[in-house]
Amino acid sequence: DAGITQSPRYKITETGRQVTLMCHQTWSHSYMFWYRQDLGHGLRLIYYSAAADITDKGEVPDGYVVSRSKTENFPLTLESATRSQTSVYFCASSESETGGETQYFGPGTRLLVL
Amino acid sequence: LAKTTQPISMDSYEGQEVNITCSHNNIATNDYITWYQQFPSQGPRFIIQGYKTKVTNEVASLFIPADRKSSTLSLPRVSLSDTAVYYCLVDTYSSASKIIFGSGTRLSIRP
Numbered sequence: 001d002a003g004i005t006q007s008p009r010y011k012i013t014e015t016g017r018q019v020t021l022m023c024h025q026t027w028s029h030s031y032m033f034w035y036r037q038d039l040g041h042g043l044r045l046i047y048y049s050a051a052a053d054i055t056d057k058g059e060v061p062d063g064y065v066v067s068r069s070k071t072e073n074f075p076l077t078l079e080s081a082t083r084s085q086t087s088v089y090f091c092a093s094s095e096s097e098t099g100g101e102t103q104y105f106g107p108g109t110r111l112l113v114l
Numbered sequence: 115l116a117k118t119t120q121p122i123s124m125d126s127y128e129g130q131e132v133n134i135t136c137s138h139n140n141i142a143t144n145d146y147i148t149w150y151q152q153f154p155s156q157g158p159r160f161i162i163q164g165y166k167t168k169v170t171n172e173v174a175s176l177f178i179p180a181d182r183k184s185s186t187l188s189l190p191r192v193s194l195s196d197t198a199v200y201y202c203l204v205d206t207y208s209s210a211s212k213i214i215f216g217s218g219t220r221l222s223i224r225p
């Protein structure tokens with residue numbers, strides 16, 4: 001099924017463990033984004049990517065690592081998870097490099113760090 | 115940074131028109147204004163986008179005054195299914211790192 005998917009949908013981990021959240025899109029969109037949304041709050045941009053092998057920091061990048069070796073995949077890694085990283089993580093993609101393009105969001109990954 | 119300010123919450127009734135205003139005093143020349151809708155346990159979904167004046171699609175209208183320092187999302191004849199959080203976003207991908215979603219407006223529709 002075409003679209004943007006995230007895996008896992010739910011994840012429980014422990015403090016200090018490494019966790020990787022996966023994001024896959026089938027549209028060949030240039031831009032991809034990772035956001036986190038804490039309970040009762042809006043979305044905050046963690047990292048984004050303008051194309052394969054091009055990534056850059058968003059508002060809250062500390063503690064996260066991203067890579068984009070293929071256009072369709074944009075994994076987000078928490079190198080050493082902390083309780084403050086308990087959140088819902090959304091991946092999004094967008095078609096164009098120009099301003100004002102719609103972002104298409106995945107269903108989210110709920111991460112709990114114990 | 116083109117930070118946005120929206121009301122935290124709004125209430126309305128089925129069949130009414132709802133207008134949600136977003137303030138973005140520092141909007142840049144290249145910035146677009148985009149509104150998203152988010153239901154619980156789902157990712158945000160695009161509603162409408164504009165640059166200036168008025169834009170209308172099948173679900174909403176977007177009014178942007180000449181100075182572009184604010185915008186108003188208009189939802190005609192709302193139903194219970196319009197209960198959601200609405201986000202106003204001002205962005206341009208020439209500065210994608212500055213994309214900021216505010217806290218949104220929680221819209222509650224009553225029968």
